[in-house]
Amino acid sequence: DAGVIQSPRHEVTEMGQEVTLRCKPISGHDYLFWYRQTMMRGLELLIYFNNNVPIDDSGMPEDRFSAKMPNASFSTLKIQPSEPRDSAVYFCASSFRPGAQGNTIYFGEGSWLTVV
Amino acid sequence: KQEVTQIPAALSVPEGENLVLNCSFTDSAIYNLQWFRQDPGKGLTSLLLIQSSQREQTSGRLNASLDKSSGRSTLYIAASQPGDSATYLCAVFADSWGKLQFGAGTQVVVTP
Numbered sequence: 001d002a003g004v005i006q007s008p009r010h011e012v013t014e015m016g017q018e019v020t021l022r023c024k025p026i027s028g029h030d031y032l033f034w035y036r037q038t039m040m041r042g043l044e045l046l047i048y049f050n051n052n053v054p055i056d057d058s059g060m061p062e063d064r065f066s067a068k069m070p071n072a073s074f075s076t077l078k079i080q081p082s083e084p085r086d087s088a089v090y091f092c093a094s095s096f097r098p099g100a101q102g103n104t105i106y107f108g109e110g111s112w113l114t115v116v
Numbered sequence: 117k118q119e120v121t122q123i124p125a126a127l128s129v130p131e132g133e134n135l136v137l138n139c140s141f142t143d144s145a146i147y148n149l150q151w152f153r154q155d156p157g158k159g160l161t162s163l164l165l166i167q168s169s170q171r172e173q174t175s176g177r178l179n180a181s182l183d184k185s186s187g188r189s190t191l192y193i194a195a196s197q198p199g200d201s202a203t204y205l206c207a208v209f210a211d212s213w214g215k216l217q218f219g220a221g222t223q224v225v226v227t228p
Binding site: 093097 | 209214218219
């Protein structure tokens with residue numbers, strides 16, 4: 001399997017622009033997670049989906065952030081408008097029945113976002 | 117709220133020495149615990165997952181223990197190699213859905 005695939009790997013954008021990050025989870029996985037990593041706050045969960053349905057979006061920092069999962073093989077995280085403090089690494093992760101079932105969560109390589 | 121702490125924040129050892137990485141959590145009501153490795157500029161690679169009913173897991177040179185009652189997990193890496201240099205993160209499953217709460221990580225350098 002190719003693993004969790006994220007794009008773009010790196011993006012530099014100007015403040016105020018819209019940013020769209022994309023994720024293809026591992027085939028057959030029913031959970032998808034979006035995390036953000038910064039030096040100051042470490043890894044934080046933004047939102048996660050089960051069977052394409054958002055379960056918990058309490059980690060989404062502001063209304064400028066939105067996430068969708070239109071089908072089992074694709075998800076997007078959008079920031080509009082972007083701000084310099086959004087600069088971070090955004091990770092997508094997927095799993096098949098993690099948590100109580102005890103299955104591993106797999107992470108993508110991350111999307112490195114710089115907002116100038 | 118669950119808090120996960122990893123001490124030390126950084127560690128440097130000579131090649132061949134055994135590594136001991138510590139992880140503590142405040143709420144013992146966890147589902148599972150997962151150890152990850154992160155190389156600079158890369159994503160997270162899963163190393164070991166310990167289910168809440170288990171006390172340890174082993175994979176090659178890696179062994180992870182879990183003591184829920186004391187809120188601790190320890191990752192042992194035997195006979196360290198320069199290729200083991202990375203940041204090691206532990207994460208607890210904060211709910212039955214798979215929501216992970218991460219520690220800040222321990223940055224390991226193994227010198228030849």
